[in-house]
Amino acid sequence: MSVRLVGLSGSPTARSKTLIAVETAIEHASREHPAVEAEVINVRDHDIRFCDGRDPSLYEGDTRWLIDRMIEADALIVGTPIYRASYTGILKNVFDLIPNDALYGKPVGLVATAGSDHHFLAIEHELKPLLGFFQAHVVPGAVYARNEHFSEGRLVDEGIIESLKRLADAVVDFCERGRVGVGAPVPRIERQSLEDTFRKGG
Numbered sequence: 001m002s003v004r005l006v007g008l009s010g011s012p013t014a015r016s017k018t019l020i021a022v023e024t025a026i027e028h029a030s031r032e033h034p035a036v037e038a039e040v041i042n043v044r045d046h047d048i049r050f051c052d053g054r055d056p057s058l059y060e061g062d063t064r065w066l067i068d069r070m071i072e073a074d075a076l077i078v079g080t081p082i083y084r085a086s087y088t089g090i091l092k093n094v095f096d097l098i099p100n101d102a103l104y105g106k107p108v109g110l111v112a113t114a115g116s117d118h119h120f121l122a123i124e125h126e127l128k129p130l131l132g133f134f135q136a137h138v139v140p141g142a143v144y145a146r147n148e149h150f151s152e153g154r155l156v157d158e159g160i161i162e163s164l165k166r167l168a169d170a171v172v173d174f175c176e177r178g179r180v181g182v183g184a185p186v187p188r189i190e191r192q193s194l195e196d197t198f199r200k201g202g
């Protein structure tokens with residue numbers, strides 16, 4: 001059985017620490033788990049439209065490509081810098097774009113990077129409820145890395161590196177045990193047609 005693992009980095013900055021952390025986890029998963037087909041998506045590298053309420057199937061280009069990658073993934077490792085005690089706007093946009101059932105029953109590992117320790121609980125209060133809405137399984141062992149854990153464009157803290165590897169192992173392990181908790185269907189929320197999306201006035 002193959003595991004399509006997507007690492008999603010939601011930082012808008014170049015030389016992102018979040019991207020380094022997500023890559024560290026994904027590289028470990030690819031190296032240690034032969035079943036894994038891994039891909040890292042750095043959201044800033046793609047021309048992603050703002051969600052405008054249309055049905056997800058109606059987007060084109062990079063936006064459509066990203067939505068499809070999220071739907072096709074078996075498991076994800078999602079990383080974000082902490083911005084204003086929460087996740088970034090560009091990451092929120094990805095979660096606004098995808099269909100409500102895109103992550104249903106999938107294991108997700110969470111990674112946050114931050115300038116301080118103050119917002120460690122943003123993982124609990126911001127990221128977990130977001131994934132909860134999608135009825136994904138947040139795998140225990142989320143990683144919170146601070147700027148001091150990086151030096152000269154590298155992740156140097158051995159404890160954080162080890163935690164990222166363990167997180168990747170846990171996500172793959174969860175996936176290999178099979179889909180868990182596939183219960184009631186996801187409630188359908190209507191989105192707009194292209195015609196309605198671009199209709200002027202009331």
Ligand SMILES: Cc1cc2nc3c(=O)[nH]c(=O)nc-3n(C[C@H](O)[C@H](O)[C@H](O)COP(=O)(O)O)c2cc1C
Pocket residue numbers: 011012013015016017018019080081082083084085086113114115116117118119146147
């Ligand atoms: C707009 C903005 C808001 C931020 N807000 C917070 C914050 O609320 N708490 C915090 O600890 N760090 C905050 N930071 C620091 C970043 O989370 C930190 O530098 C992070 O490592 C950046 O990750 P990146 O290199 O992947 O972009 C903020 C940075 C920016 C640019």
